[in-house]
Amino acid sequence: MIHGNVEGIRDSVLQEMERLYEMEFERDLFLPDRLLQILVRLTIQVNREIMIYMTRDGIILEVAVGSISSVGLPERHLRRNIERLSGIRCIHTHPGGNAQLSDVDEQALRLMRFDAMCAVGVQDERATGISAAFLGDVEYGQLSIVRFGPVKPGRIPQNLWMHEIELADRRVEQAIREMDTVDEVEKALLVSTDDERSLDELNSLASTAGAVVLSRMLQKRQRPDPATYIGSGKAEALALECQALEIDLVIFDDELTGSQQRNLERVLGVRVIDRTALILDIFARRAESREGKLQVELAQLKYRLPRLMGLGVSLSRLGGGIGTRGPGETQLEADRRHARKRIDDLRRELVELGKQREMRRARRKKTEQVVVALVGYTNAGKSTLLNALSGSDVLVEDKLFATLDPVMRKIELPENRECILVDTVGFIKKLPHQLVDAFKSTLEEALQADLLLVVSDLSSPQYVEQRDVVFQVLQELGAGDKPVLEALNKADIAPVMDIIEPKDAILISAERGTGLDRLREAISSRIAQLRHQVDLLIPYDKGAALNLLHERGQILTEEYTDQGTQVSCMVDSQLLHRIQQMLS
Numbered sequence: 001m002i003h004g005n006v007e008g009i010r011d012s013v014l015q016e017m018e019r020l021y022e023m024e025f026e027r028d029l030f031l032p033d034r035l036l037q038i039l040v041r042l043t044i045q046v047n048r049e050i051m052i053y054m055t056r057d058g059i060i061l062e063v064a065v066g067s068i069s070s071v072g073l074p075e076r077h078l079r080r081n082i083e084r085l086s087g088i089r090c091i092h093t094h095p096g097g098n099a100q101l102s103d104v105d106e107q108a109l110r111l112m113r114f115d116a117m118c119a120v121g122v123q124d125e126r127a128t129g130i131s132a133a134f135l136g137d138v139e140y141g142q143l144s145i146v147r148f149g150p151v152k153p154g155r156i157p158q159n160l161w162m163h164e165i166e167l168a169d170r171r172v173e174q175a176i177r178e179m180d181t182v183d184e185v186e187k188a189l190l191v192s193t194d195d196e197r198s199l200d201e202l203n204s205l206a207s208t209a210g211a212v213v214l215s216r217m218l219q220k221r222q223r224p225d226p227a228t229y230i231g232s233g234k235a236e237a238l239a240l241e242c243q244a245l246e247i248d249l250v251i252f253d254d255e256l257t258g259s260q261q262r263n264l265e266r267v268l269g270v271r272v273i274d275r276t277a278l279i280l281d282i283f284a285r286r287a288e289s290r291e292g293k294l295q296v297e298l299a300q301l302k303y304r305l306p307r308l309m310g311l312g313v314s315l316s317r318l319g320g321g322i323g324t325r326g327p328g329e330t331q332l333e334a335d336r337r338h339a340r341k342r343i344d345d346l347r348r349e350l351v352e353l354g355k356q357r358e359m360r361r362a363r364r365k366k367t368e369q370v371v372v373a374l375v376g377y378t379n380a381g382k383s384t385l386l387n388a389l390s391g392s393d394v395l396v397e398d399k400l401f402a403t404l405d406p407v408m409r410k411i412e413l414p415e416n417r418e419c420i421l422v423d424t425v426g427f428i429k430k431l432p433h434q435l436v437d438a439f440k441s442t443l444e445e446a447l448q449a450d451l452l453l454v455v456s457d458l459s460s461p462q463y464v465e466q467r468d469v470v471f472q473v474l475q476e477l478g479a480g481d482k483p484v485l486e487a488l489n490k491a492d493i494a495p496v497m498d499i500i501e502p503k504d505a506i507l508i509s510a511e512r513g514t515g516l517d518r519l520r521e522a523i524s525s526r527i528a529q530l531r532h533q534v535d536l537l538i539p540y541d542k543g544a545a546l547n548l549l550h551e552r553g554q555i556l557t558e559e560y561t562d563q564g565t566q567v568s569c570m571v572d573s574q575l576l577h578r579i580q581q582m583l584s
Contacts, residue, residue, distance in 0.1 A: 001308075002018065003063070003064035005065050014334075018063075025054070027058040028158070031091060033153075039093050040126065044125050046065060051065075051090065051093075054089050085113050090114050093122050095123070101117060102119075106133060113135070130149055133148070136171060137175070187211070187212055188211040189214060189216070189242060190217065191250060192216075197465075209281050209282050211249060217241075250264070250270055251278055252264075252275065258307035261274070261307070275430055277303065283299070284296050290353070298343060305336065372421050372451045372523060374422060374424060378426025386407065388510045389411045408422050415554075419527060449482065458491050458494035483530065487508050487515075531572045536567050542582060545579050548579065
């Protein structure tokens with residue numbers, strides 16, 4: 001998809017721009033010569049600024065015609081990372097030959113936390129010079145700018161500028177950690193037609209995404225307005241409040257249609273997103289593994305595909321009328337084709353990664369490792385519990401979706417037992433179906449587990465509702481019949497309750513470490529229940545099988561006979577299968 005002012009540009013040139021998405025460039029070069037030549041040639045052809053977003057891996061994320069101040073690119077690439085740099089450098093051309101960075105360029109560098117801002121002057125069919133800027137140390141309460149250039153083409157200090165990105169990353173991280181320096185963030189207004197509790201959760205989501213919530217609006221409606229969701233009158237009143245508070249972003253608690261979103265943005269005069277887009281943005285921040293990032297991108301594309309809209313009949317050769325008839329496709333069709341192709345590519349990559357994960361699960365089964373999956377509502381304390389049980393140091397934050405990629409740790413249990421504990425992504429009310437579909441491969445860890453350890457936040461006023469959501473999602477995933485053990489976390493700060501549901505749940509405080517011994521015993525007991533009693537005759541020349549039973553199983557009785565050792569033991573199906581193979 002090519003963003004910005006593409007009106008009047010030939011289809012062949014747009015197709016050449018599209019091919020940038022499929023190209024790969026050297027990851028250790030700041031601006032490869034091959035890419036520089038392409039940008040200069042395209043700038044000369046269209047006589048307009050060309051702007052790209054490029055990752056540290058040398059991948060082009062976005063291509064636009066126009067400057068950063070005139071092109072609205074997808075929010076997942078414009079989001080500000082409040083902890084460090086965004087991982088994206090912005091490279092753009094200046095027709096007219098001026099290679100200097102503008103004030104707008106430097107403001108965008110600070111605001112968006114780009115890795116770097118780079119300008120290429122283009123005149124007389126060649127590059128006149130290249131400038132680059134990076135974020136520096138804090139001066140007078142804000143991050144300073146480190147400038148380089150202009151330098152001549154062929155003299156770009158590639159290694160120096162790539163190293164400067166690393167230095168800028170450290171400077172930004174240190175400034176935030178030591179001085180709590182945070183650039184201006186988006187000012188948000190929240191809208192819900194549900195209830196105050198749902199608004200509270202939306203508020204937490206917005207804060208996790210880095211927004212500052214200045215106002216909230218709750219409107220009770222029997223059914224959403226098809227045009228503006230909240231009705232035209234309410235939308236006009238909301239527009240006045242946005243102006244008064246200088247709101248940057250309005251977030252709706254439910255999923256909006258493409259037309260509702262466009263109508264609201266036209267009336268309100270600010271950017272509008274819904275709960276699904278907000279959660280997708282948080283997931284984009286949190287994903288660290290390759291699989292997690294691929295799953296987030298797949299969910300985002302599936303969300304955006306039905307919302308793609310055309311840019312007018314001027315871009316269409318199928319619009320009808322003199323001069324428009326003939327073969328070709330609209331820009332909208334090209335956008336959809338590009339999105340569908342990327343979706344197919346992502347699915348293929350995820351299938352391959354799924355095969356690798358299945359191989360790892362098969363290896364765990366061969367070693368008779370029991371898998372216990374931690375599941376529960378987001379921010380219920382699953383990661384804290386994992387750390388407390390295993391002694392690990394998984395990231396723990398008081399934010400929604402602090403853990404996205406599954407984390408596995410081995411824990412020791414009473415009676416010489418052990419298991420693999422898997423921390424999975426948290427569930428949430430109104431979980432976008434795009435995420436459920438895209439993250440099925442990750443959620444398979446819960447589907448394939450031997451035991452589900454459901455963790456609930458007993459201190460939450462929405463404890464009952466959140467617990468219901470977890471079991472509803474498990475049912476939808478096809479894991480409703482799995483063995484379940486429940487742990488009620490944060491019991492030390494929870495209000496006193498006359499009746500605890502369910503009655504056999506284990507009261508714990510993962511942060512304080514209380515109740516964990518009882519929880520370990522309960523997990524060990526449940527694992528034992530997964531086994532069944534069998535009677536086996538082990539010939540004396542099959543001593544290895546008897547040793548394995550002593551090591552992995554639970555011997556109930558043992559008697560020596562003329563034919564061999566007669567044992568009665570508790571084993572699971574995997575161990576029994578292995579013993580039978582050894583005896584055959």
